[in-house]
Amino acid sequence: MSRKQFCLQPSGWNVMTKAIETMIKNLLDTITNVIALSPGERDIVTSLFKEKSYKKGDFFLVEGQICKQVGFVSRGLLRYYINHDGEDKTYAFTQENNFVCNYESFIPRTPSTKNIQALEDCEVLQISYDDLQLFYQSIRQAERFGRIVIEQVFIETLQDLSSFYTDTPELRYEKILKRHPDLLQRMSQYHIASYVGVKPQSLSRIRKRIFTEK
Secondary structure, eight states: OOGGGOOOOTTTTTTOOHHHHHHHHHHHHHHHTTSOOOHHHHHHHHHHOEEEEEOTTOEEEOTTSBOOEEEEEEEOOEEEEEEETTEEEEEEEEOTTSEEOOHHHHTTTOBOSOEEEESSOEEEEEEEHHHHHHHHHHSTTHHHHHHHHHHHHHHHHHHHHHHHHHSOHHHHHHHHHHHOTTGGGTSOHHHHHHHHTSOHHHHHHHHHHHHHHO
């Protein structure tokens, strides 16, 4: 498909609501922070990403399913977790102006071993696997953008994995305080404890020690 064959969808996108306009602007700003987009390429991005709402508790992806979408989070917070011996193990979060996807399922088209769940009501712009291929084919620097995003995800995954095996739970909690202080007000103690790698009771003791020392 050539660039000229793209057109905005007749209903919903030509007459955008203010909210969707803001979502698209944030997505375009995120992309243009990395690569340049011509006006025509901006139209292509707008035509390929579809708006999707998730209620708190809804799943972006369920274990056993193939991840078929990459999402750009315009509003809300999602968590990544695995189910280990009947217990949830939270290992990552995605918030506004970041991408959400299980790439180890999405890229090879294999069933996911992970779950991705909305912790708040979320507004997400999604692109399917097939439309992402059109994105790569139709935008000059799109593959460069995709490579940079994947590299960032890879680095963050390695850092989180290393932290889980080398840092104490207290240090992991302190890192969350520094890197994502806003998230602590948006997540339950259960999910924070799961990410740190302790029970909620142990997290309460960690919090007490940290704030007592301050």
